[in-house]
Amino acid sequence: MRYAIYFSPPPDDPLTATASEWLGRDAFSGQMLDPPASLSLPVAQWQDLVAEPQRYGFHATLKAPFALREGRTEAELVDAFDRFVATTETLAFPQIVVGQLGPFFALVPDDLHPPLQVFAASVVEAFEPFRAPLSEADIARRRPERLTPAERQNLDRWGYPYVMSEFRFHMTLTGPVDGSLAPHVHAELRQRFAPYANAPLAIDGLALFVERSRGEPFTIHRWRPLGMLQDNRKILP
Template identity: 70%
Template sequence: MRYAIYYTPAPDSPLASDAGRWLGRDAFSGEMLGAPGGLAMPSEQWQGLVAEPQRYGFHATLKAPFELRHGQTEAALVDAFDAFAASVAPFGIPEVILGQLGPFFALVPAVVHAPLQAFAASVVETFEPFRAPLSDADVARRRPERLTETQRENLTAWGYPYVMDEFRFHMTLTGPVEDDLAPTILSELKRRFSRQDGQPLAIDGLALFIEARRGEPFTIHSWRPLGLPAHSRKILP
């Protein structure tokens, strides 16, 4: 079993709906939704594009997937997750846009937003006591020879290269896209995410994801609104 702490929008939000339709999967329920209607590409091509983000569920990584450290329990992790979410006030990203991180398309902040960077760092630090050390195989999968020195240090210290100063918030929408297809894919995404492209984004909740077995789809164990104590919030699974 692996766990991850991600930002994902509230289940009843327009962004969750648009992302679920695009990726063909609802990470809250685990339901497969199939290819979206009106695709400007063959469904087989779409499936190849979304296969990886579909498995992980729509999200932005804060605490990357981890196994529990010896002596820790899921119940203790859930309690800590609930307490952390209640302790943090919601805030907003002034503008998110459709952009590329290397060959991948994602929703990203238009500019680096300091409160978001600080929030992400606090998630990494708060839940570090729950993370088991990476196995040699997990380290090798990160291709440390291709990482910068800082990224390798992060991998050793935090189990993930892209944290702290290396963190870049992104909500992945595709796998790798070939250069000649990029304009077509961007046009498709702009059509489907027109309600979000160039708009503010509320960081108002936090999700605990689980992967029951390696390689299986991640699903949402629980989603909690930020800044609300347990007695005053609507409880979601």
């Protein structure tokens, strides 16, 4: 079993509904969904595009998937998660756009936002005591020979290359897209996500995702709003 700490909008957020429809799966319920309405791509082509992000669910990675360190329990992780979100303030960045990261499309900030970088680093650090060391196979899957020195250092220290100074917030919408298809996919995504693009995005909650066994879809074990500390002893339900 593996866990991950991701940003996700709340379950009743319109962005969650739009993204779940596009990906063909609701990470909150685990339910598979029909192909999106008014799809301009052949269904088989769409299925290929969303196959990888569909398994992970709509999210932005903060603490990448990890197995629990020996001696740690899920109950301890859940307790730490609840306390972290309860004592962490919300933030927002000014503008999100449909962008391209290499061959992938994602919702991304229009520019680097320093408070978001600080927030992401705090999540990585807070949950590091729960992360089991990577296996040799896990390290090999990351193709360490292709990483930059900073990314390799992050992999060794934090179990994931793209953290700290290498972190770039993104909510993945596709797998790799062939160059000849990219303009069409970009146009499709701009149309579908037009209500949310070129507008602020609030980081107002976190989700604890779980992968029951390797290769299974990730589902949301719990979602909690940020900043809900009632007092020094109790957390609002």
